[in-house]
Amino acid sequence: MWPGDELTFTGRVVSVDEASGHERVTVEVACHTDTGKRALSGSAVAEYPA
Template sequence: MTTVSTTPVIGHQAPPLTYPPLTRTDFVKYQGASGDFHPLHHDESYALETGFPSVFSVGMLQAGMLASYVTDWLGVENLRRFKVRFAEKVWPGDELTCSARIVDVFDAEDGRRARIEMTCARQTGVNALVGDAEFLLD
């Protein structure tokens, strides 16, 4: 994906991006990078004992994937605000598809901005993550 070369307008969408199925190794790698070693995300026995069917992803893993997706589209240097809400757990084998669209273009103190709505959906069609962000356009 590349930075938008024309002036973004309301309704403009980034091409959706589907990531390969996530693995337990992906979860553990993220835990190592983040320092969050809660056993729910890597210890199958612990997850089962606490009532979950398996280990599941640290939510910030998919938040990072979504952040990379939108900054590849509109430029990391232009990001001014990024907010997400965790909506659904992500399990080993899930394929996540990120999508985003511009919902507002407005003048701000630091220049023209675009507000985008974004989602990170599981292969089931259910959103694992929803959010919005603002990017500087000037």
Template sequence: MTATAPSAPAVDSTAPARDYGPLTTQMFVRYAGASGDFNPMHYDDVQARGAGYPSVFAQGMLSAGLLAGYAVDWLGAENVRRFRVRFREQVWPGDMLTCSGRVTAVEERDGGRLVTVELAAGRQTGAVAVTATADFLLPA
């Protein structure tokens, strides 16, 4: 993966998958500090269990951020034109996330090629935690 002027990949091409984790409560706490999301469900195990959860869980935007980082490493941050995320399942301490991406369309545009990708961050259980679609305008 590279962030420097990638060539436009073909439809159905994929980026190498990347693993993140195991994720830890400490990561959730650090993300809370960076993002300002201090919901105690992400760092206070007693409160999370009191609310009926088995433990604390990751902020959705932490998982989305890992997926976005994966995508921009593949096709370049300067090329992002759209990024849409759907949260599907919670992420828990100890989870491994595997990010993957596939090109679904390539369209000629003024100034380059618009590459549309589908992205996913799956848990080690086989469940998908986050999905996304994104457009990247790659230089001609």
């Protein structure tokens, strides 16, 4: 990545689970440069009361 690059971020919900009165959402995320090269990727988990 360089200053001035245009970045596109995408995400996908992998799973939604409920346990002990909470919901847990797992997502995969990625970032691509304006030339289509993947610059970053990862995953995240969020939990909140159901």
